Amino acid sequence: MVTIREVAKRAGVSVATVSRVLNKKGYVSPKTREKVEQSIHDLKYKPNDVARSLFKGKSKMIALLVPDIMNPFFPELARSVEDICNSYGYTFVLCNTDHSIEKELAYLNALQQKSVDGLIIVSSTLTGEHTKEINVPIISLDRTFDTNLSNVKSNNRQGARLAAEHLKVIDCKVIAHITGPENASNTEERKQGYLDVVKDEEWFSTDYIVSGDYNMQKAKDAIKKLLLEHPEIDGLFVGNDVMGAGALKAIEELEMQVPHDISIIGFDGISLGETTTPTLTTVAQPIYKMGSRAAELLIEQINDPDIPKKTVEFPVELIERQSTRKRR
Amino acid sequence: MVTIREVAKRAGVSVATVSRVLNKKGYVSPKTREKVEQSIHDLKYKPNDVARSLFKGKSKMIALLVPDIMNPFFPELARSVEDICNSYGYTFVLCNTDHSIEKELAYLNALQQKSVDGLIIVSSTLTGEHTKEINVPIISLDRTFDTNLSNVKSNNRQGARLAAEHLKVIDCKVIAHITGPENASNTEERKQGYLDVVKDEEWFSTDYIVSGDYNMQKAKDAIKKLLLEHPEIDGLFVGNDVMGAGALKAIEELEMQVPHDISIIGFDGISLGETTTPTLTTVAQPIYKMGSRAAELLIEQINDPDIPKKTVEFPVELIERQSTRKRR
């Protein structure tokens, strides 16, 4: 690695001057600048970011903590965060936490030691207790786990209402809801939206609410059990699209037809929902926008730590596909 | 951030001594060690990795370059690389290159400036010309783009033979092949495997080989066109599972039945193939193992740069599901 000193020597100037042209800061005469640039070019000099980081106490790195990149919801989120990071000159670090508080804490530690400039976190387990130890900006994304943080999410409750309403409009008579993990804030919000619409129906019972943990296999098992016990169910609002795919498989195994025997609507709007047969009606979140907005917000906070915290809530949209259809 | 100096002062020793207990290097009397550890604990001291990196010229970071994390093949790969990185104390950096040589080069540059310790690269566009400029170990993964590098891949050719054989065994009479992008080494290998099996068949024609670019939409369009022109095709070997999902959709739109009218087999073994209807027969690669082996190999090379380069080729496995069935 060629250093700034070598560049300076070759150009016949001091390292300070080289630093000045590098950072376009302070006065440098055109002539000198020319010489320095020539030297940089000749030596193929690339500044050492680690040294810079040490001096500045900043690393130009941003980390995203997600439960598991193998859940197809997260790649899209990760992608958008990375894109924004890059466009602002930040390096993107991806961390899978497996919903484990230990892993989350371990990452928080490790990342701080690396002087990351900011964090975007999707978590259901962290709390203000943990985040207050961190002295870099944090944005919570998709889920709200610490109200002191800026938060980017979609309107889950409204989305769930949309979903339940849709099933009602197409004349489903008994609508069940498969939820995500209990501690996730969006699980609760989606459940509330569902309740807003159905809790006063005469058929309503909490027996129609079961957990699928946002997991395909778990949802599939839960749904098979539920439908066997409650054959009257003809509408299913599943808390995310991954579970929607599981629902489709469950119902196939029960030798029932979607949407003939039962209509299904998911949540998220990931592309998986377009590859199933039938394709999955869903409430789509603007996933890419959510990720990019979170990244932009974070960078704003990095640049000005005193900026007030914000909560950004994106609207959602019903996308009708083949898994729901008018009954009777 | 509390520094080593403060720890030293509180313990009444020099920073060198603190460093010794931190790194468990050199002699420290039990008594002194005790004092230092107490001080570290009291101050909640965490060593600054950036300073360490600057001194050592190493960052304990490993980067993975993939075309696009939104392609479901890559999350699994990324996941396994990250897991191994973590277990060896490395931080994992994910980079999407969009198959763009400019982005790849930009990342190579940026990562070097950050003193990354090693790279794992999935690429079809980089060459030895580019990688020779890099002075950290590199492993090529999934595709071979520079024979000077250690390489981890699966036996694509054999896998393709398995696929084509399978279609033959179930009595498909005309078997087409949808390929990946031209410049990807595994596209070529899979095509060769297909040719090994079918090139001497009397029905064979290169018209039955069309590109789908490993892309669902492109594959779908290409397949619709192909089947319209060649209704005699009753077996389809698609170069990856993502295109397999596209094939299923294409055939659905043509109002044909899988596997009744046409059998389809994919490649990769990603979980997407289990969520389609019908589920997708495929040649499965040990994706997680490929990623973890690549990471292990890389770490070996980081620890000993003189270690000879290796090529690891994993066997593949035919997984029969619903999209293929015996004909006649």
Place this chain on the structure above:
DNA sequence: TTGAAAGCGCTAACAA
């Protein structure tokens, strides 16, 4: 067994 001090490569006062 411990400490002093140089230095990793860079930036930014401060001086000239």
Place this chain on the structure above:
DNA sequence: TTGTTAGCGCTTTCAA
């Protein structure tokens, strides 16, 4: 307009 130098926080010789 440019140079000298301290120092970011750490590790590691070298000396004591």
